[in-house]
Amino acid sequence: MELKKIHTSEKFEFFSPSFDKELYVDFASFSVPAGFPSPADEYLEPKLNLNELLIKHPSATFFVRVQGDSMTGAGIFNGDILIVDRALEPKNGDIAVCVIDGEFTVKRLEIINDELFLAPENGQYKPIKVSEFQDFRVWGIVTYVIHKPQ
Numbered sequence: 001m002e003l004k005k006i007h008t009s010e011k012f013e014f015f016s017p018s019f020d021k022e023l024y025v026d027f028a029s030f031s032v033p034a035g036f037p038s039p040a041d042e043y044l045e046p047k048l049n050l051n052e053l054l055i056k057h058p059s060a061t062f063f064v065r066v067q068g069d070s071m072t073g074a075g076i077f078n079g080d081i082l083i084v085d086r087a088l089e090p091k092n093g094d095i096a097v098c099v100i101d102g103e104f105t106v107k108r109l110e111i112i113n114d115e116l117f118l119a120p121e122n123g124q125y126k127p128i129k130v131s132e133f134q135d136f137r138v139w140g141i142v143t144y145v146i147h148k149p150q
Helices: 050-054
Strands: 002-008 013-018 024-028 044-049 061-065 081-085 095-100 103-112 115-119 128-130 136-146
Touching: 044 050, 103 136
Parallel strands: none
Antiparallel strands: 002 013, 013 061, 024 044, 061 081, 081 136, 095 103, 095 136, 103 115, 115 128
């Protein structure tokens, strides 16, 4: 999967996926236990198409590189790449890339008593209450996070 840079803001880099080539990788037919080891089969299933697995709405999907640590509790770290689907309707509890007063941010959407909050997943940050007087929109919903294991 090739990425084409389309925009850079102060905290984010935006990329569009290229579908010129299909990306297939080998897919193992066995699960890998995270507990005690077990014997593994050497059998590989047919190829897995990452485009089909990760991208449901190709023309509305973008990749965004994260800068900052406000979402570490959700498994999103500085330098990670988010797969963001702009075709999805936002709902309570979603992690979303939002624009508030001209600034991009990634936060969890929380509706409490009919009020909208952008909730960080790091105790060092406070939720942002979105008022009706602010310029606000949900830019897209985060569907997957890509990062290297730490």
